[in-house]
Amino acid sequence: xxxxxxxxxxxxxxxxxxxxxxxxxxxxxxxxxxxxxxxxxxxxxxxxxxxxxxxxxxxxxxxxxxxxxxxxxxxxxxxxxxxxxxxxxxxxxxxxxxxxxxxxxxxxxxxxxxxxxxxxxxxxxxxxxxxxxxxxxxxxxxxxxxxxxxxxxxxxxxxxxxxxxxxxxxxxxxxxxxxxxxxxxxxxxxxxxxxxxxxxxxxxxxxxxxxxxxxxxxxxxxxxxxxxxxxxxxxxxxxxxxxxxxxxxxxxxxxxxxxxxxxxxxxxxxxxxxxxxxxxxxxxx
Amino acid sequence: xxxxxxxxxxxxxxxxxxxxxxxxxxxxxxxxxxxxxxxxxxxxxxxxxxxxxxxxxxxxxxxxxxxxxxxxxxxxxxxxxxxxxxxxxxxxxxxxxxxxxxxxxxxxxxxxxxxxxxxxxxxxxxxxxxxxxxxxxxxxxxxxxxxxxxxxxxxxxxxxxxxxxxxxxxxxxxxxxxxxxxxxxxxxxxxxxxxxxxxxxxxxxxxxxxxxxxxxxxxxxxxxxxxxxxxxxxxxxxxxxxxxxxxxxxxxxxxxxxxxxxxxxxxxxxxxxxxxxxxxxxxxxxxxx
Numbered sequence: 001x002x003x004x005x006x007x008x009x010x011x012x013x014x015x016x017x018x019x020x021x022x023x024x025x026x027x028x029x030x031x032x033x034x035x036x037x038x039x040x041x042x043x044x045x046x047x048x049x050x051x052x053x054x055x056x057x058x059x060x061x062x063x064x065x066x067x068x069x070x071x072x073x074x075x076x077x078x079x080x081x082x083x084x085x086x087x088x089x090x091x092x093x094x095x096x097x098x099x100x101x102x103x104x105x106x107x108x109x110x111x112x113x114x115x116x117x118x119x120x121x122x123x124x125x126x127x128x129x130x131x132x133x134x135x136x137x138x139x140x141x142x143x144x145x146x147x148x149x150x151x152x153x154x155x156x157x158x159x160x161x162x163x164x165x166x167x168x169x170x171x172x173x174x175x176x177x178x179x180x181x182x183x184x185x186x187x188x189x190x191x192x193x194x195x196x197x198x199x200x201x202x203x204x205x206x207x208x209x210x211x212x213x214x215x216x217x218x219x220x221x222x223x224x225x226x227x228x229x230x231x232x233x234x235x236x237x238x239x240x241x242x243x244x245x246x247x248x249x250x251x252x253x254x255x256x257x258x259x260x261x262x263x264x265x266x267x268x269x270x271x272x273x274x275x276x277x278x279x280x281x282x283x284x285x
Numbered sequence: 286x287x288x289x290x291x292x293x294x295x296x297x298x299x300x301x302x303x304x305x306x307x308x309x310x311x312x313x314x315x316x317x318x319x320x321x322x323x324x325x326x327x328x329x330x331x332x333x334x335x336x337x338x339x340x341x342x343x344x345x346x347x348x349x350x351x352x353x354x355x356x357x358x359x360x361x362x363x364x365x366x367x368x369x370x371x372x373x374x375x376x377x378x379x380x381x382x383x384x385x386x387x388x389x390x391x392x393x394x395x396x397x398x399x400x401x402x403x404x405x406x407x408x409x410x411x412x413x414x415x416x417x418x419x420x421x422x423x424x425x426x427x428x429x430x431x432x433x434x435x436x437x438x439x440x441x442x443x444x445x446x447x448x449x450x451x452x453x454x455x456x457x458x459x460x461x462x463x464x465x466x467x468x469x470x471x472x473x474x475x476x477x478x479x480x481x482x483x484x485x486x487x488x489x490x491x492x493x494x495x496x497x498x499x500x501x502x503x504x505x506x507x508x509x510x511x512x513x514x515x516x517x518x519x520x521x522x523x524x525x526x527x528x529x530x531x532x533x534x535x536x537x538x539x540x541x542x543x544x545x546x547x548x549x550x551x552x553x554x555x556x557x558x559x560x561x562x563x564x565x566x567x568x569x570x571x572x573x574x
Binding site: 020021022024025026027028029031032033035036038039040042043046082083085086088089090093094102104105106107108109110111112113114115116117118119120122123149152153180181182183206209210211212213216217220221224238239242243246247255256259262263266267270 | 296307314315378395399410433463487501541545
């Protein structure tokens with residue numbers, strides 16, 4: 001017989017219940033699970049209610065979802081290659097000291113709140129309230145760029161953490177066969193890291209899609225300087241729509257459906273990412 | 286005979302330097318915007334902390350900062366015992382079964398939810414329930430609810446990384462499960478647990494969406510008792526005619542510095558602990574380059 005739990009030990013001595021750490025932990029777990037169930041039930045119930053509504057603006061909701069995915073995908077398309085290159089630099093090329101500096105900087109910057117990046121975006125793009133001649137396309141590209149700025153540090157640190165764990169023996173054999181650094185990267189490290197890279201892309205997508213502040217700030221500034229129609233623009237993403245639903249009462253009822261939609265999308269993307277992580281070959285460490 | 290496999294070949298050199306250039310360029314962009322923030326925001330921020338003659342609007346910053354930290358810490362204090370308790374229970378007390386797997390999947394999913402969903406929860410469930418005038422309580426509860434799944438999954442993950450031998454040895458010495466957890470596992474895992482909790486706090490404290498949602502729940506009342514630093518920055522950047530005012534730069538810089546302090550503390554905690562990833566990396570570097 002292996003390790004007994006406290007309860008089993010007590011049962012063998014005839015006692016049935018004693019107040020102890022286990023009970024407290026059970027209570028904590030039960031409370032936690034109840035809170036989390038409340039969140040899930042709240043969102044799902046609201047979404048079901050809004051589906052039952054007659055005048056649901058499904059076209060607008062669909063458009064918001066497409067906008068969210070498009071902007072986030074743009075951000076990942078920009079951030080992933082750059083992040084991959086940086087991660088390869090740190091794990092394969094950089095001297096120890098600059099790798100450490102780079103790693104610290106990336107880690108620190110991954111904590112910068114997205115409001116700050118949105119603010120910088122507003123300042124640099126010069127939305128001042130007076131009318132600026134800018135097309136909706138340009139603002140959505142700007143949103144993608146700013147989101148890429150937000151996604152790049154966590155994406156890179158994820159890649160670094162997992163590239164580090166690629167077994168040293170792989171690199172050793174490559175160098176032993178006379179390959180150069182570049183050949184080792186291209187023919188040994190990259191194939192071993194392919195699923196990691198895909199996973200990083202999907203995690204980044206899920207993270208970029210869930211972000212609110214950057215796109216919301218750009219959208220508000222663009223609407224205020226009447227660059228774009230308020231609901232028709234490409235910056236009108238799901239989080240923006242939900243916040244406007246709360247603040248101004250626009251298609252209020254659709255909020256829950258949109259929330260469920262973004263939950264499904266972002267959890268779906270991170271589940272895909274996790275799938276790729278599982279297929280990653282780890283070798284023997 | 287020319288050795289084409291040496292790193293000094295033309296292609297290898299070009300590609301290596303391209304990698305180096307691109308990565309430093311990317312880091313440079315990040316550094317540039319932080320530097321820009323410091324450049325524009327340091328003056329206003331120093332004026333706030335020095336006191337004395339400064340603009341009337343800058344008076345708000347310091348109370349706002351304290352208020353943000355206060356809300357964040359209150360939420361953490363609520364969530365910490367529950368989250369860590371649940372994580373410990375799931376990791377150490379419950380055997381492997383289907384239900385536990387489901388719970389863990391749900392916890393991980395909830396920890397990754399977009400913050401706007403928690404904002405919606407605070408706005409639609411907590412705010413009407415608690416009633417008017419309870420904005421602070423609503424926000425604290427919302428951040429606690431958001432921290433909870435993060436803490437559970439982090440605690441579970443950190444405890445799973447402790448080698449089994451720690452548990453086996455403690456049990457062999459006659460320790461109960463609780464003694465094992467408290468005396469054998471926590472000294473090993475505590476540092477990275479604290480680090481992960483700090484990272485979660487930095488994320489929750491810097492997020493705007495829940496605050497915007499909760500502030501929108503009572504349109505009749507001014508959002509003043511609720512204002513946190515990120516919310517204030519969002520409001521004043523979006524609503525003022527000139528987003529590039531010194532006051533906004535001061536706010537942004539203070540926000541960045543606060544988050545970086547949290548993150549730096551987390552990094553520091555993790556570095557001095559027993560770190561498996563770092564050591565593998567260093568060993569590799571020492572051996573092959």
